[in-house]
Amino acid sequence: xxxxxxxxxxxxxxxxxxxxxxxxxxxxxxxxxxxxxxxxxxxxxxxxxxxxxxxxxxxxxxxxxxxxxxxxxxxxxxxxxxxxxxxxxxxxxxxxxxxxxxxxxxxxxxxxxxxxxxxxxxxxxxxxxxxxxxxxxxxxxxxxxxxxxxxxxxxxxxxxxxxxxxxxxxxxxxxxxxxxxxxxxxxxxxxxxxxxxxxxxxxxxxxxxxxxxxxxxxxxxxxxxxxxxxxxxxxxxxxxxxxxxxxxxxxxxxxxxxxxxx
Amino acid sequence: xxxxxxxxxxxxxxxxxxxxxxxxxxxxxxxxxxxxxxxxxxxxxxxxxxxxxxxxxxxxxxxxxxxxxxxxxxxxxxxxxxxxxxxxxxxxxxxxxxxxxxxxxxxxxxxxxxxxxxxxxxxxxxxxxxxxxxxxxxxxxxxxxxxxxxxxxxxxxxxxxxxxxxxxxxxxxxxxxxxxxxxxxxxxxxxxxxxxxxxxxxxxxxxxxxxxxxxxxxxxxxxx
Ligand code: HEM
Ligand code: FES
Numbered sequence: 335x336x337x338x339x340x341x342x343x344x345x346x347x348x349x350x351x352x353x354x355x356x357x358x359x360x361x362x363x364x365x366x367x368x369x370x371x372x373x374x375x376x377x378x379x380x381x382x383x384x385x386x387x388x389x390x391x392x393x394x395x396x397x398x399x400x401x402x403x404x405x406x407x408x409x410x411x412x413x414x415x416x417x418x419x420x421x422x423x424x425x426x427x428x429x430x431x432x433x434x435x436x437x438x439x440x441x442x443x444x445x446x447x448x449x450x451x452x453x454x455x456x457x458x459x460x461x462x463x464x465x466x467x468x469x470x471x472x473x474x475x476x477x478x479x480x481x482x483x484x485x486x487x488x489x490x491x492x493x494x495x496x497x498x499x500x501x502x503x504x505x506x507x508x509x510x511x512x513x514x515x516x517x518x519x520x521x522x523x524x525x526x527x528x529x530x531x532x533x534x535x536x537x538x539x540x541x542x543x544x545x546x547x548x549x550x551x552x553x554x555x556x557x558x559x560x561x562x563x564x565x566x567x568x569x570x571x572x573x574x575x576x577x578x579x580x581x582x583x584x585x586x587x588x589x590x591x592x593x594x595x596x
Numbered sequence: 597x598x599x600x601x602x603x604x605x606x607x608x609x610x611x612x613x614x615x616x617x618x619x620x621x622x623x624x625x626x627x628x629x630x631x632x633x634x635x636x637x638x639x640x641x642x643x644x645x646x647x648x649x650x651x652x653x654x655x656x657x658x659x660x661x662x663x664x665x666x667x668x669x670x671x672x673x674x675x676x677x678x679x680x681x682x683x684x685x686x687x688x689x690x691x692x693x694x695x696x697x698x699x700x701x702x703x704x705x706x707x708x709x710x711x712x713x714x715x716x717x718x719x720x721x722x723x724x725x726x727x728x729x730x731x732x733x734x735x736x737x738x739x740x741x742x743x744x745x746x747x748x749x750x751x752x753x754x755x756x757x758x759x760x761x762x763x764x765x766x767x768x769x770x771x772x773x774x775x776x777x778x779x780x781x782x783x784x785x786x787x788x789x790x791x792x793x794x795x796x797x798x799x800x801x802x803x804x805x806x807x808x809x810x811x812x813x814x815x816x817x818x819x820x
Contacts, residue, residue, distance in 0.1 A: 421692030520679035561682030568693035583786030
């Protein structure tokens, strides 16, 4: 690489300034409001959460309350982080979580609006943190198997067609972050529930409780107040694991067969 | 089994089946109406329309058709209310996700179709059935028919009526564009190679049916 090219690369990575409009809410019952913050000299290689860390450090230095947001692994596997950034769950990039988003995806001087997931079953606890235990309740309703699969060698003795294993694995990639609900104009949780139904429906171990599982999980989903799917596809577009709408069709099939072959 | 009437997926199943039935109805209805502009006079149309109005099998179908509309509309409304309640507080920044365009406006186009239904039923169905504003005509074989065709020709000679029909029919077309493929997905039909075919068919269906319907008032206004 010539020196000139190298220099231009460095110049390209100039630090950036942002205006942040962030939802602040004291607690679950408080009314909440947007606060505006100016943030200077942010590296384009900074992750979105690191950028928020910098903001929080500055707030703490000024004896102000830092912005609460959820996070854990910071490498896209736990599903804890989830922010609605400029009208998109997990921000302006495809197939990533908020912790995998980098500031180079924005332009210098951008105004960034950061909101919590909005859905009745996901109440805001504080600032950008929402209570997603509704997802846990859906899993508890049927997202498990109670057959004993034994140790690893035993599991391998049950033949599973390669194609089915792949589909199950794709569905199992769901990290339960809630972006599908956040993106959906109806706040529907169908993609999440479909992924959890699909991952078992494709495997022999999942067959034992298949009927009960889909009926109970859908019933719980409805009960918790999630909306109804209109096949719009915003969930699929925003899912950090790019879970396909075909899983929703599979869940519907499972649901119909559980209902009509009772 | 009762969950099929109360659960989210069950209600969607009802809606999609009713929707598919309505899609089939639209084709039949278009086939009859298009005779108005395919043939020189309105005889074929009047004979077909009278058949549709008097044949006992079709009369049963008419009740089923009204039932289908009602089922589709009532479940649509119920599901929609649920959707609105699922997000009591909305976002400041409008959703920017990549989605199929028409799917976002199903509710709006549904309202347009409802307005259209009221107007259209009053325009022809009510006038013919209840108001007796349709004259009779006797053809060469000695049979007498309601001259519904003449009423249609008269209506579509009025400029604003034609404009209203065209605009509302476009709304119907948008509804069909998403509805066609959506119904298959709801029924659980999603396949790597067939789904693209269904989607293409849906686009074809919506374009052909919508232009078909629109061409009738427009052609009559300019050329009849
Ligand atoms: C001839 C007229 C109509 C036809 C052929 C039709 C067809 C369809 C089809 C095929 C669907 C998709 C069903 C699914 O995915 O499960 C649909 C959805 C829908 N329709 Fe209709 N429809 C018609 C009239 C109406 C009317 C009058 C209303 C008004 C209340 C309405 C409201 C809805 C709603 C709310 C949806 C759900 C939106 C969505 O799934 O994205 N439709 N329609
Ligand atoms: S913090 Fe774990 S996925 Fe983002």
